[in-house]
Amino acid sequence: MITLKKMLAMVVAAGALLAFALPALAGPVITFGDFDEGKLRIDYKGQFQFLTRDTGSGPNSDGDTSEFNFRRNRIALVGAWGDNLGLYVQTEYREDNNIGPIAVSDGGNSDFQLIDAQLRLKVNPMLQFRIGKFKYNLTRENLEGCYAPLTLDRSLFIRASLAGDGTRDKGVAMFGNLFDGRFMYRADVMNGRNDSVSAPDSNFRFSVRGHISLGDSETSYGYKGTYLGAKKVVTVGAAYQTEADVAYADVANQAEAVDYKAWTVDLFAEYPWQDVGTFTLGAAYVDYDLDDAYKGADPDPEVINLNGQKNGGYVKVGYLFPNMPLQLFARGENWSFARLNNVFDQEINFYAGGFNYYFKDGDLFAGADLKLTMEYSVTDFDQEGTFLGQTTEDFNTLVAQIQLMF
Secondary structure, X not given: OOOHHHHHHHHHHXXXXXXXXXXXXXXXXXXXXXXXXXXXXXXXXXXXXXXXXXXEEOOOOOEEEEEEEEEEEEEEEEEEEOOOEEEEEEEEEEEOOOEOOOOEXXXXXXXXXXXXXXXXXXXXXXXXXXXXXXXXXXXXHHHEOOOOOOOOOOOOOOOOOOOOOOOEEEEEEEEEEEOOOOEEEEEEEEOOOOOOOOOOOOOOEEEEEEEEEOOOOOOOOOEOOOOOOOOOEEEEEEEEEEEEEEEEEEOOOOEEEEEEEEEEEEEEEEEXXXXXXXXXXXXXXXXXXXXXXXXXXXXOHHHOOOOOOEEEEEEEEEEEOOOOOEEEEEEEEEEEEEEEOXXXXXXXXXXXXXXXXXXXXOOOOOOOOEEEEEEEEEXXXXXXXXXOOEEEOOEEEEEEEEEEEO
């Protein structure tokens, strides 16, 4: 149980984060070329958190666990040569993370990686390319900006199966906007499972995605979880992804090769009413299928657990006050996992609520350069207990986060 003492600590931590936060500034821009047609900008993007959960510590792992840590901690280079050629390179460093999506670990990790490295080509609005390492084209939730979510973060359970880095992959994507931005198409060819030893064969992963904008158009490669009332948006999307011979259902005998298939549908709507406020709604369903490999005699460990075979979805809602930069939000999710922590047909219900408060010099609604978020969430398992040495029990989590970009 999260005690009053923990909640007071959360409030103090949030106050301290705000007290020392500096106004957000635009990153420095270097120009070059005979006519300054070349530009290179350096950005920093950070999300620093105080987290507390009512499980995970002590000899029986049933005591409260608390930590300060970074959810994201990134430096990016954004470059352009004219209007049709660009690049984006982004690094991240994280260490000693204790509290994860469904478990508390010893926090012994140390991770520095290049999470994005992409060449951006624009022939015209109808034909554009991404080449390198970037987000693959399946769920809207994954394509929403990490620093522009409606709630504290995107779904903790929506990552694709056997996708290497989870949210990104290496390959080539083609996309474009048709009919004055009312329709966007996307198609990509990516590495998929980048493991030639464990996989039965080395095949690429293919994705196709499209959306229809019934209100203001969404024409960028990435989406946003909220436009803070700057747009009137109603967008309906769908996608399909597949990769052949991705894993074995019987690893010991290297038999029963299975394919990976996934599909999703999603809806996003945001509407500002003058003097009333801005209302936001997002919802999606996604199905990840691995040909029931988890039922095999010796299934590949990658086809089970959090990013194995599963299906589920989310609904999220938000309300932004008309005359102050305060946004309330709530989120509900339901997921069915083929096998999770040695439990077959496990279900998770996830509920969360909280607020965003946006800070910025001048116009508070011009962007979320400095943002405070607080969220309380409940994670409920359909089957609790200890199964083959792994314990599964419900838990509650409270998070305060300060987001800074400059």
